[in-house]
Amino acid sequence: MDFSSIFDSIITPEMRMFGVAVVIFIGILYLISIIWVIRDSYLRGSNPVIWGVISLVPFLGAFAYSMLRPPMLLSDRDEQDLDFTLKQRELMKYGECGKCGYPVEREYLMCPRCGTQLKNECSVCGHALNPDWTVCPFCCTPVKR
Ligand SMILES: [Zn+2]
Ligand SMILES: [Zn+2]
Numbered sequence: 001m002d003f004s005s006i007f008d009s010i011i012t013p014e015m016r017m018f019g020v021a022v023v024i025f026i027g028i029l030y031l032i033s034i035i036w037v038i039r040d041s042y043l044r045g046s047n048p049v050i051w052g053v054i055s056l057v058p059f060l061g062a063f064a065y066s067m068l069r070p071p072m073l074l075s076d077r078d079e080q081d082l083d084f085t086l087k088q089r090e091l092m093k094y095g096e097c098g099k100c101g102y103p104v105e106r107e108y109l110m111c112p113r114c115g116t117q118l119k120n121e122c123s124v125c126g127h128a129l130n131p132d133w134t135v136c137p138f139c140c141t142p143v144k145r
Pocket of ligand 1: 102112
């Protein structure tokens, strides 16, 4: 009995098929890990070419990338910048005149450009009140409608 016949008697065709399936499965995982690294590094603003080459090292490359990748997605970063700009804008001004679009501040009762009534004035303390407020938040006077 030579080695190959021992091999054949131990390894059944089912086992061989299973082995092939495992190899294909690992191969697919390997390909997915490369695609993931390239895509993810691109989304995070890293260099996808460099990381793509590193990820060619089976699994260790993708593992190294998952340890070293930038923590934030580029789109998240953009969103945060946008959020910040919006908040700054909100701080700078309260809104715009509904009629002419002129920037108006929180305490304005009237648009300085076109004279549109923007807010009601509290009859007691004189603060500017949003039209939908039912009570003055500054002096607790109910708003007469
Ligand atoms: Zn106006
Ligand atoms: Zn008031």
